[in-house]
Amino acid sequence: MNYPAFLVGAYEHPIRKADHLTVMQLHAQVAKGALEDAGLDKSQVDGYFCAGDVPGLGAASMIEYLNLRVRHVDSTECGGSAPIVHVAHAVQAIAAGRCKVALVTMAGRPRAARSAIRLRPPDLDSPEVAFEQPYRPVTQNMYALAARRHFHEFGTTSSQLAWIKVAASHHAQHNEHAMLRQVVTVDEVLDSPLVADPLHKLDCCVISDGGGAVVVAAPEIARSLRRPLIVVRGMAEAQKNSVAGCVDLTYTATALSGPQAFADAGLGPQDIQYVSLYDSFTITVLLQLEDLGFCAKGAGGPFVSGGNLISGVGSLPFNTDGGGLCNNHPANRGGMTKMIEAVRQLRGEAHPAVQVAGCRLALVNGIGGSIATRHTAATMIMERL
Amino acid sequence: MGAITAPAFEPNILPDVAPYWEGANQGKLLIKLCKDCGKTHWYPRAICPHCFSTDTVWIEASGKGVIYSFSTMSTSDQTYTLAYITLAEGVTVMSNIVGCQSKDVSIGLPVCVTFVHSASGQAIPVFIPVEVLLTRSS
Numbered sequence: 001m002n003y004p005a006f007l008v009g010a011y012e013h014p015i016r017k018a019d020h021l022t023v024m025q026l027h028a029q030v031a032k033g034a035l036e037d038a039g040l041d042k043s044q045v046d047g048y049f050c051a052g053d054v055p056g057l058g059a060a061s062m063i064e065y066l067n068l069r070v071r072h073v074d075s076t077e078c079g080g081s082a083p084i085v086h087v088a089h090a091v092q093a094i095a096a097g098r099c100k101v102a103l104v105t106m107a108g109r110p111r112a113a114r115s116a117i118r119l120r121p122p123d124l125d126s127p128e129v130a131f132e133q134p135y136r137p138v139t140q141n142m143y144a145l146a147a148r149r150h151f152h153e154f155g156t157t158s159s160q161l162a163w164i165k166v167a168a169s170h171h172a173q174h175n176e177h178a179m180l181r182q183v184v185t186v187d188e189v190l191d192s193p194l195v196a197d198p199l200h201k202l203d204c205c206v207i208s209d210g211g212g213a214v215v216v217a218a219p220e221i222a223r224s225l226r227r228p229l230i231v232v233r234g235m236a237e238a239q240k241n242s243v244a245g246c247v248d249l250t251y252t253a254t255a256l257s258g259p260q261a262f263a264d265a266g267l268g269p270q271d272i273q274y275v276s277l278y279d280s281f282t283i284t285v286l287l288q289l290e291d292l293g294f295c296a297k298g299a300g301g302p303f304v305s306g307g308n309l310i311s312g313v314g315s316l317p318f319n320t321d322g323g324g325l326c327n328n329h330p331a332n333r334g335g336m337t338k339m340i341e342a343v344r345q346l347r348g349e350a351h352p353a354v355q356v357a358g359c360r361l362a363l364v365n366g367i368g369g370s371i372a373t374r375h376t377a378a379t380m381i382m383e384r385l
Numbered sequence: 386m387g388a389i390t391a392p393a394f395e396p397n398i399l400p401d402v403a404p405y406w407e408g409a410n411q412g413k414l415l416i417k418l419c420k421d422c423g424k425t426h427w428y429p430r431a432i433c434p435h436c437f438s439t440d441t442v443w444i445e446a447s448g449k450g451v452i453y454s455f456s457t458m459s460t461s462d463q464t465y466t467l468a469y470i471t472l473a474e475g476v477t478v479m480s481n482i483v484g485c486q487s488k489d490v491s492i493g494l495p496v497c498v499t500f501v502h503s504a505s506g507q508a509i510p511v512f513i514p515v516e517v518l519l520t521r522s523s
Contacts, residue, residue, distance in 0.1 A: 122397075124397045125399075127399060127401075127402070127428060127430065128428050129396075129397050130396040130397050130398055130399065130402065130406075130428075131396075131427075131428040131429075131478070131479065132479050133394055133396070133397070134392065134393060134394045134395070134396045134503065134509050135391070135392065135394075135467055135479055135480055135481045135511075136392035136394060136465060136467065136481075137467055137479065138458070140456075140458065141456040141458045141467045142456075142467070144456030144458075144467075145454040145455065145456050145467065145468075145469060146454070147456075148454045148455060148456060148492065149453065149454040149492070152454070152492045194459075195458070196456045196457075196458040196467075197456050197457045197458070197487070198456075199456075242427070242428075242477070244426040244427065244434040244435060244476075245425065245426050245427030245428075245475070245476030245477055245478070246476075246477065247453060247469050247471075247477035249453075249454060249469075372469075373479075
């Protein structure tokens with residue numbers, strides 16, 4: 001097969017609270033880390049990708065700060081799924097001959113800045129604001145709306161959701177950088193305070209600083225590097241919203257992007273050995289698993305129960321770095337760190353306690369925005385050749 | 386836990402939906418209907434999101450609906466219930482539930498519109514269980 005591009009570099013910032021680093025510094029540090037990981041020099045970067053977490057004029061400001069000379073730029077903004085979309089777009093740009101070495105960065109410091117809950121003030125030109133803001137929707141209660149409806153339609157329970165957090169905590173115990181390394185039980189999740197009924201505190205991801213970067217390169221460059229060859233086999237992005245008032249919270253845009261990515265790859269859920277799923281909340285993971293076809297719609301509760309997502313225990317190991325639920329959630333965006341852990345798994349560089357033996361096919365999925373209103377999902381299937 | 390209340394945050398009123406908010410001040414819940422395709426939509430738009438017709442009109446909704454989903458959240462200053470309500474006219478709208486305890490809220494519960502007021506006095510549509518209203522009026 002002739003693949004247009006390879007994922008050659010990945011780096012996750014080890015910091016979880018950046019009291020004395022700026023957002024630009026974090027971006028620069030992860031850029032440096034990913035290029036060093038790939039074995040590339042910054043002078044070779046000719047494509048740059050970032051989203052709204054970059055301050056100032058976005059890509060223009062970041063390219064100036066890094067002093068890059070690029071011929072292709074993409075600053076598609078879709079929240080936490082943006083880095084996954086960026087890698088997909090980088091592959092397309094390289095295939096189209098627009099660049100050869102694409103750098104994607106993501107970083108932020110909402111924890112140090114104490115600005116995590118509200119990402120930014122509502123844009124008063126947005127027509128929906130007047131019909132939502134008066135009622136005080138926040139991230140937590142909007143995801144809770146989806147959880148409550150899932151409980152109602154399919155009999156899903158808080159205990160079942162708790163198993164997702166339990167699995168993440170089993171993985172996080174092995175990650176020296178994870179914010180929450182203590183293994184928790186289902187009862188401990190249920191005993192944690194209700195944040196937005198029915199979601200408990202331990203159903204929610206952490207708030208952290210940090211970031212990550214990945215490098216995508218053309219085949220001739222990738223083959224010159226002493227790195228495992230990781231290729232993007234399938235990729236798709238999709239939107240979902242309130243559809244002019246026809247609200248259905250039982251599925252996400254992943255129900256559209258997932259099948260497209262599988263079709264793109266010529267693969268199905270049964271082929272996937274490891275998944276990285278953006279776990280903003282436990283319910284987000286459950287919905288993605290169903291939407292990706294790892295189980296039937298509505299069967300997510302039984303699917304995740306009993307440790308089925310724990311590496312070495314269950315059938316589908318997920319987020320072996322501890323994910324957003326336990327490890328980190330830099331810039332309130334989960335897509336980048338999900339890709340990085342998938343790269344580790346495919347390279348065999350995950351922690352030995354959570355490494356999936358012979359991991360060759362991995363899937364990454366992210367949802368940016370809110371599952372209760374409007375969001376963008378991105379699905380990516382990667383293979384180690 | 387006491388009765389749930391509505392935050393009643395000030396709406397940012399854009400010119401194309403001014404009639405909606407004037408209607409609320411008169412105790413009416415208005416929604417948009419497309420005269421070409423005959424469908425209602427939400428949130429209100431000048432161009433029909435179903436067929437792109439520009440011939441959309443305001444109609445008064447019955448104010449009746451059922452709870453599609455809800456979540457009660459307590460902050461330092463209040464306990465409130467965010468909800469989606471599916472109106473009798475078919476569209477599902479975001480709002481708050483008021484006039485009852487959080488434990489009395491459930492999916493499928495019949496509700497009807499009532500109004501709370503923002504700091505500036507703007508009426509904001511919220512929803513109250515029909516049962517509570519009947520008890521009050523009897």
